[in-house]
Amino acid sequence: MLEIALSQQVKPDFRLLHRLPFCAITFGHVVIGLTAHNLEHLRAHEHEHVRQYERWGLFFFLAYPASSLYQWVRGNNPYWDNRFEVQARLSAANAKNEA
Numbered sequence: 001m002l003e004i005a006l007s008q009q010v011k012p013d014f015r016l017l018h019r020l021p022f023c024a025i026t027f028g029h030v031v032i033g034l035t036a037h038n039l040e041h042l043r044a045h046e047h048e049h050v051r052q053y054e055r056w057g058l059f060f061f062l063a064y065p066a067s068s069l070y071q072w073v074r075g076n077n078p079y080w081d082n083r084f085e086v087q088a089r090l091s092a093a094n095a096k097n098e099a
């Protein structure tokens with residue numbers, strides 16, 4: 001697994017970074033965070049996405065947007081109600097409770 005922080009600053013001053021719609025995002029085994037601080041705080045959440053990718057393989061890249069689409073069609077929030085996001089939030093909450 002590879003973690004990349006786009007900036008080492010807690011509050012990056014690059015205008016481009018502020019326009020990105022995420023603080024951290026995972027592609028397979030690569031986790032990209034805007035800052036090292038973001039990576040640290042979102043590590044458990046993003047690592048769950050890595051495990052999801054390991055479980056689903058390349059189908060994850062179809063299943064994730066399909067889950068968003070399914071939630072959107074049902075009138076739910078495509079991000080917050082996406083089953084993979086719900087699972088990642090639960091995993092992160094459990095990791096926090098165990099710490």
Ligand SMILES: [Zn+2]
Pocket residue numbers: 045049084085088
């Ligand atoms: Zn997520």
